[in-house]
Amino acid sequence: MADIKLFSLSGGVTELPASSVALEKELQNVIENNMQTFFGVTFLKSEYPVKNGRIDSLGLDENYCPVIFEYKRSTDENVINQGLFYLSWLSDHKADFKLLVMEKLGSEIASKIDWSIPCVMCVASNFTKFDEHAVSEMQRNIKLIRYKKFGSELILFEQLNAPKVNPISDSTRTTTVARSDENRSFASLLAKADEQLKTLYYSLKDYTLSLGDDVIENELKWYTAYRKIKNFACVEVYPTKRQIVVSLAVKADNVAYDGKTIRDVSKIAHACTGDVQAIINNADDLEKVKPLIKRAYDEG
Numbered sequence: 001m002a003d004i005k006l007f008s009l010s011g012g013v014t015e016l017p018a019s020s021v022a023l024e025k026e027l028q029n030v031i032e033n034n035m036q037t038f039f040g041v042t043f044l045k046s047e048y049p050v051k052n053g054r055i056d057s058l059g060l061d062e063n064y065c066p067v068i069f070e071y072k073r074s075t076d077e078n079v080i081n082q083g084l085f086y087l088s089w090l091s092d093h094k095a096d097f098k099l100l101v102m103e104k105l106g107s108e109i110a111s112k113i114d115w116s117i118p119c120v121m122c123v124a125s126n127f128t129k130f131d132e133h134a135v136s137e138m139q140r141n142i143k144l145i146r147y148k149k150f151g152s153e154l155i156l157f158e159q160l161n162a163p164k165v166n167p168i169s170d171s172t173r174t175t176t177v178a179r180s181d182e183n184r185s186f187a188s189l190l191a192k193a194d195e196q197l198k199t200l201y202y203s204l205k206d207y208t209l210s211l212g213d214d215v216i217e218n219e220l221k222w223y224t225a226y227r228k229i230k231n232f233a234c235v236e237v238y239p240t241k242r243q244i245v246v247s248l249a250v251k252a253d254n255v256a257y258d259g260k261t262i263r264d265v266s267k268i269a270h271a272c273t274g275d276v277q278a279i280i281n282n283a284d285d286l287e288k289v290k291p292l293i294k295r296a297y298d299e300g
Helices: 026-033 037-041 079-091 096-104 128-137 175-184 186-192 196-210 285-299
Strands: 007-010 014-015 041-050 055-059 066-071 121-123 143-152 154-159 216-219 224-227 231-238 245-250 263-265 276-280
Touching: 007 224, 007 263, 026 037, 026 041, 026 066, 037 041, 037 154, 041 079, 041 096, 041 186, 055 096, 066 079, 066 231, 079 096, 079 121, 079 128, 079 143, 128 143, 128 245, 186 231, 196 224, 196 245, 196 285, 231 285, 245 285, 276 285
Parallel strands: 066 121, 121 143
Antiparallel strands: 007 014, 041 055, 055 066, 143 154, 216 224, 224 231, 231 245, 245 276, 263 276
């Protein structure tokens, strides 16, 4: 893979040398202290004990999905399989994770945990081509994050893959609750949409995915999130209203609102991430919203 070069333009062009941290614990501390800023993940626990090991860092992302962070300490360390093992363990111990979330964030947040797409984020100064191939074959939500330090003040994170995975059903729910959730789920609502609304949704989907190879589509229980490292757009479908609602991660104070298609929801409770909401009823609305989606992608 091509290396990233960073240059300073102060007093002439000078290349800044890239380096890794002297100790991986240093990197772990930096990420845990700034997890929300870097990755949109709320930090929960460091060195979480599990059977035959410890999860380096545990968090909950902006979609309320569990996130495991593992830091690669050496080139030959198989951190991907290690992360996969911890992911399987966590999926079998959902009650333990929910208890941790309750202790750290409260019962209301714990009730929102979404097990559709739990994630493993492997962070290292480099990965091999075999690592990338292994992750692509697994078809699990495993993200390879390469970091580079530039001096003492700059750090860069580069996501090397864009995993495409199907949501996992939550088998811990009772039959009654499962039926209720199924009727309200994103997949079921899309299935109930008429052909015109489905065509509109797939046009929106195609446009959003075309913005870059780094766009990841995550279908969750209630909505579909489009993200790079963080969400930049969340899409809900309402078949009875015949409309699509898109929540966008752009600053609400710098948007042209029209009182109909685009509105400020920064001070209104809503399910999705993003302070700006766009309501799409037809193809003209979609064309009007596309520049805002592009802006959310560019800023994300």
